[in-house]
Amino acid sequence: xxxxxxxxxxxxxxxxxxxxxxxxxxxxxxxxxxxxxxxxxxxxxxxxxxxxxxxxxxxxxxxxxxxxxxxxxxxxxxxxxxxxxxxxxxxxxxxxxxxxxxxxxxxxxxxxxxxxxxxxxxxxxxxxxxxxxxxxxxxxxxxxxxxxxxxxxxxxxxxxxxxxxxxxxxxxxxxxxxxxxxxxxxxxxxxxxxxxxxxxxxxxxxxxxxxxxxxxxxxxxxxxxxxxxxxxxxxxxxxxxxxxxxxxxxxxxxxxxxxxxxxxxxxxxxxxxxxxxxxxxxx
Amino acid sequence: xxxxxxxxxxxxxxxxxxxxxxxxxxxxxxxxxxxxxxxxxxxxxxxxxxxxxxxxxxxxxxxxxxxxxxxxxxxxxxxxxxxxxxxxxxxxxxxxxxxxxxxxxxxxxxxxxxxxxxxxxxxxxxxxxxxxxxxxxxxxxxxxxxxxxxxxxxxxxxxxxxxxxxxxxxxxxxxxxxxxxxxxxxxxxxxxxxxxxxxxxxxxxxxxxxxxxxxxxxxxxxxxxxxxxxxxxxxxxxxxxxxxxxxxxxxxxxxxxxxxxxxxxxxxxxxxxxxxx
Ligand SMILES: [Zn+2]
Numbered sequence: 001x002x003x004x005x006x007x008x009x010x011x012x013x014x015x016x017x018x019x020x021x022x023x024x025x026x027x028x029x030x031x032x033x034x035x036x037x038x039x040x041x042x043x044x045x046x047x048x049x050x051x052x053x054x055x056x057x058x059x060x061x062x063x064x065x066x067x068x069x070x071x072x073x074x075x076x077x078x079x080x081x082x083x084x085x086x087x088x089x090x091x092x093x094x095x096x097x098x099x100x101x102x103x104x105x106x107x108x109x110x111x112x113x114x115x116x117x118x119x120x121x122x123x124x125x126x127x128x129x130x131x132x133x134x135x136x137x138x139x140x141x142x143x144x145x146x147x148x149x150x151x152x153x154x155x156x157x158x159x160x161x162x163x164x165x166x167x168x169x170x171x172x173x174x175x176x177x178x179x180x181x182x183x184x185x186x187x188x189x190x191x192x193x194x195x196x197x198x199x200x201x202x203x204x205x206x207x208x209x210x211x212x213x214x215x216x217x218x219x220x221x222x223x224x225x226x227x228x229x230x231x232x233x234x235x236x237x238x239x240x241x242x243x244x245x246x247x248x249x250x251x252x253x254x255x256x257x258x259x260x261x262x263x264x265x266x267x268x269x270x271x272x273x274x275x276x277x278x279x280x281x282x283x
Numbered sequence: 284x285x286x287x288x289x290x291x292x293x294x295x296x297x298x299x300x301x302x303x304x305x306x307x308x309x310x311x312x313x314x315x316x317x318x319x320x321x322x323x324x325x326x327x328x329x330x331x332x333x334x335x336x337x338x339x340x341x342x343x344x345x346x347x348x349x350x351x352x353x354x355x356x357x358x359x360x361x362x363x364x365x366x367x368x369x370x371x372x373x374x375x376x377x378x379x380x381x382x383x384x385x386x387x388x389x390x391x392x393x394x395x396x397x398x399x400x401x402x403x404x405x406x407x408x409x410x411x412x413x414x415x416x417x418x419x420x421x422x423x424x425x426x427x428x429x430x431x432x433x434x435x436x437x438x439x440x441x442x443x444x445x446x447x448x449x450x451x452x453x454x455x456x457x458x459x460x461x462x463x464x465x466x467x468x469x470x471x472x473x474x475x476x477x478x479x480x481x482x483x484x485x486x487x488x489x490x491x492x493x494x495x496x497x498x499x500x501x502x503x504x505x506x507x508x509x510x511x512x513x514x515x516x517x518x519x520x521x522x523x524x525x526x527x528x529x530x531x532x533x534x535x536x537x538x539x540x541x542x543x544x545x546x547x548x549x550x551x552x553x554x555x556x557x558x559x560x
Contacts, residue, residue: 200347211452
């Protein structure tokens, strides 16, 4: 109760613990991909299916107009209520979702249009069908394709950036992240269950994982932290969209000015630079 | 250029001598086996064909001519970018793993020859923090793939991993993108990449380089998946079908090209490279 009261208080946002950010990132009233698409884009034409197995409603995508120009938008989509969540599998994609995303990215490349992705998933779905149809291969393929895609890619982490399931649509020239979004190799609960042998230690795990937008900006993994209205994006979705739209426009303009060959090379260089290691003298 | 050799040579050979007189029970058939005889058969049970897990060094010896690897990047060591502490500090875990396994982290990489052909090879060590992929594994694979690209030579990676190394947080996740980017560069230049999956290969390793081979081979019965069976079981609250996520299951579902017993791995690789190079 105490914590929930805190989350609703606009002035509290600055002093949030990491786990409180996790709760904000998962807030049921938080704007989802389709909300940003309707606020920021016009002429959205949703395109369905991976041409192979089925359409995965946990990932949406299609052509849209952003401030006068065509872009391909792709994002994970959570449900607003139980019925929609069952339909969208709580925003946890199956392999066919990632393969739809790949198809749309290839289409964007073919027509020389930028890709904008919205990341909001607790992770790729761990289920029997997902494994049978190659969840790992589908994600791996997207990393490979995005690494070499000859068109600009911008990814916006708007809620939960859950591990490989998030990264599967988030290899990009620019990664933007909303102030109260999280992005992590494992959920704090999953990490706590493994390393502390109790899901109740999720708060400690969240602190250790350093999964907030501020953390990731400090670590050099994201390119920009996009501020949210006081109290969080769910208090003022229009305001959050406005902030994100401004950042998106700025980065798209910058990327459009770069030759595509150079763009792909610098994207590769960016990911080559990811990681921290020491070089010790050999014996 | 350094010749491949096991670290702490003396200690290892002492252990080997001890092990030679030891009997081990096969996980596959329950047969009690003489360790020396098992070692002569690439640690595959002569009774039932069960593949015992072997360290990277043994796989290298099995595949490369004269068992020789010109090993690269042995001087890379995990940093502790998050200052991660759970029941003990990450730095202590790394120290303990180096003490046990040597300084290579969870993968040995280098150049060798396979039936007189230059190959760039990486072999993972599950014994090093569960074969988890942190920044060192990612950087070593990146450098290896880039060298293969520059030399126009084939790349072979042998996976054995529980997935991403969560003590390195977001950096471990980013190694998936980094290794995929290096493989994309390798492929752009038309160089072959063969991925070999051994027990177990799961998580972020499967969802990056392990599943990106032009050809993907697996050892029999290896557990291969994105999510671990325990997580899946907890999520769907159902029992998992027999043989779920085993190599034979992946073959039937079209996710790997062939299942190859360890003792046949070298001739199969040799023939494949003959066709692909
Ligand atoms: Zn046996």
